Amino acid sequence: MLLAALLGGCAAHQVGLIVADPLKSDPAELRLPRGGDIKLATPGPAGPLRYLNGCVVDVHGSYAFRTFTVRDWRVLDAGDGSGGYVGILRAYGARLVVDDRNSGATVVLDDLTAAPMRPYVGLPVLVIGHATGEGYVVPVAYRVLAATSPP
Numbered sequence: 367m368l369l370a371a372l373l374g375g376c377a378a379h380q381v382g383l384i385v386a387d388p389l390k391s392d393p394a395e396l397r398l399p400r401g402g403d404i405k406l407a408t409p410g411p412a413g414p415l416r417y418l419n420g421c422v423v424d425v426h427g428s429y430a431f432r433t434f435t436v437r438d439w440r441v442l443d444a445g446d447g448s449g450g451y452v453g454i455l456r457a458y459g460a461r462l463v464v465d466d467r468n469s470g471a472t473v474v475l476d477d478l479t480a481a482p483m484r485p486y487v488g489l490p491v492l493v494i495g496h497a498t499g500e501g502y503v504v505p506v507a508y509r510v511l512a513a514t515s516p517p
Contacts, residue, residue: 374379379426380404380434381442384418394418394426396434405433412436412493414452414490414511421492440468444494451493451503452511455486464493486510 385403385490386394394416395403406425408415415423415436422443444450451473453464462475462483473495475483483491483505489512495505 368420376429377426378425378429378434381422381424384415384421386419387415393433396423406481407433407435409435412439414492415439417509417511418492421450441492444492446494446507448494451495453490455489455491456485457484457487464491471501472502473503476502479505481507486514489514 380396380398382396382398382404384394385397386392392405394407394408395515396401405414406412407430412425412427413426418441421441424440424442425434425436426438427434429435441449441452449468451466451468452465453467453473456465457462458474462480463475464473464475465471466473473493475495476498485491489510492509492511493503493505495508496505497503
């Protein structure tokens with residue numbers, strides 16, 4: 367089993383803490399609860415993982431030569447105990463919404479508290495906030511999950 371995991375091809379699932387510095391080209395790592403780190407390859411839709419330093423995530427993928435290639439993922443703890451809301455920030459008319467990858471639901475963000483996020487429309491974000499109604503969230507913090515300069 368260990369040899370197969372090192373050489374590749376084994377479908378796997380891991381949970382751990384993301385350890386990454388998005389300013390460096392080093393791969394993100396997943397710190398496992400039982401100890402040890404796994405290097406993560408984050409192609410395509412897994413790219414935002416590099417910007418989730420300090421968050422607990424659930425990743426699915428496969429091992430290849432001591433590297434875990436991520437195919438799917440979700441945030442379990444955004445740093446405040448909640449999973450947060452993760453997805454591409456979209457403008458829907460005058461409103462801002464996120465198609466949350468954790469739940470599959472579209473979340474409408476409160477107009478006033480989400481206003482500072484408007485320059486990041488089209489980019490993946492992590493929104494931490496509280497629900498005040500079905501599908502309606504008041505953001506208290508957010509993180510852009512892509513390389514970008516401040517607005």
